[in-house]
Amino acid sequence: MAEAGDRELREVVAAYVDHLVVERGTARNTVDGYARDLRRYLAHLADAGVSGVRQIGPDHVVGFAVALRRGGADRPPLAPSSAARALSAVRGLHRFAHAEGWTETDPAREVRPPSPARRLPKALPVPDVVRLLDVPAGEDARALRDRALLELLYSTGARISEATGLDVDDVDHAERTVVLDGKGGRQRLVPVGRPALAALDAYLVRARPALAAKGRGTGAVFLNARGGRLSRQGAWQVLKAAAERAGISAAVSPHTLRHSFATHLLEGGADVRVVQELLGHASVTTTQVYTLVTVNTLREVYATSHPRALG
Incomplete structure (x- = not known):
């Protein structure tokens, strides 16, 4: 069953990436970046024991956002801008899955990307x-x-x-x-x-x-x-x-x-x-x-x- 669930998650991601390319006309570099982010997301879900798209809740999305900033044993933490892009990819995925009927709710709807770091103004002495x-x-x-x-x-x-x-x-x-x-x-x-x-x-x-x-x-x-x-x-x-x-x-x-x-x-x-x-x-x-x-x-x-x- 876990393998079937994993396959379903991969199908949703593949459908979303196709949607970006074919229907949205998203730039190739952006699509490639989103695809990498979503592969990281699938790995995070697998580590959390999630085997189906309908099992994903807001806590899983929040947990992914936290993991992006903390990093792990084999993954360095992401910069704020990269973490925000990855979370944007996840939010887009769940919005798409909900609109296409894969899920009854959108678990990422209330999860907001981190605010960009404020750059300190450069003043001269x-x-x-x-x-x-x-x-x-x-x-x-x-x-x-x-x-x-x-x-x-x-x-x-x-x-x-x-x-x-x-x-x-x-x-x-x-x-x-x-x-x-x-x-x-x-x-x-x-x-x-x-x-x-x-x-x-x-x-x-x-x-x-x-x-x-x-x-x-x-x-x-x-x-x-x-x-x-x-x-x-x-x-x-x-x-x-x-x-x-x-x-x-x-x-x-x-x-x-x-x-x-x-x-x-x-x-x-x-x-x-x-x-x-x-x-x-x-x-x-x-x-x-x-x-x-x-x-x-x-x-x-x-x-x-x-x-x-x-x-």
């Missing part, structure tokens, strides 16, 4: 940020613009798209604030530090008028060489070029100065809810990923400084 901000040297229009852009990004934590979307009327020099248009049409008022405001004033007075004269008239703060609004890609190139000239070896992304802004505020003692407002996050849980960075820093300092940290 303060000395690296200072070196990067000092890179655009000179008094020509491009250098003044680039310095103002980089200073503003770090001073406000603005996304690059928010900085390039900034209009002249959005800057309040007297109050030292800017109005940023964030995601979902949400606006927020953010303070601007004195160095950033000085760089912005220098650009607006001594460089922007000459750039604007080449264009057709736009209210944008940051302009390109043709007098139009600087694009997000153009601003990203400014940041990337400045990082290269500053000799920064760490990977730099469009969000690098935003991440640095948030991390340095929290390391300086800022409340996470204040940082949430400054970043324009709808939920504080989005901001709290930065607290993981500061906790890791605290651990490193503790481990290298406390005389009994390793005891």
Whole structure:
């Protein structure tokens, strides 16, 4: 009977794989990956003494998910992304088996794949940020613009798209604030530090008028060489070029100065809810990923400084 049950399980898996190929048109690499995952699943069921598809319950699916992460004597644990893919294959198999009448219920319906691990934002150390901000040297229009852009990004934590979307009327020099248009049409008022405001004033007075004269008239703060609004890609190139000239070896992304802004505020003692407002996050849980960075820093300092940290 066990052999008959095993054969039935293999038939269900084979039918599901055919379904993926023929009816769903799933990519070959994905199908091959699912097939490997399902072979692993069948081995897990065999170890659990399951001999038929109707015997599989939610506990078996959960047990498989746990086994994926723990590994075994002859199987190393899977990375979170690989475990999530394997569980997705199992969920698809049971959804198919239920829809095709092989089973009366779907035992995997309530089993959710593990949440992907949150990647910690990459923030630059303060000395690296200072070196990067000092890179655009000179008094020509491009250098003044680039310095103002980089200073503003770090001073406000603005996304690059928010900085390039900034209009002249959005800057309040007297109050030292800017109005940023964030995601979902949400606006927020953010303070601007004195160095950033000085760089912005220098650009607006001594460089922007000459750039604007080449264009057709736009209210944008940051302009390109043709007098139009600087694009997000153009601003990203400014940041990337400045990082290269500053000799920064760490990977730099469009969000690098935003991440640095948030991390340095929290390391300086800022409340996470204040940082949430400054970043324009709808939920504080989005901001709290930065607290993981500061906790890791605290651990490193503790481990290298406390005389009994390793005891």
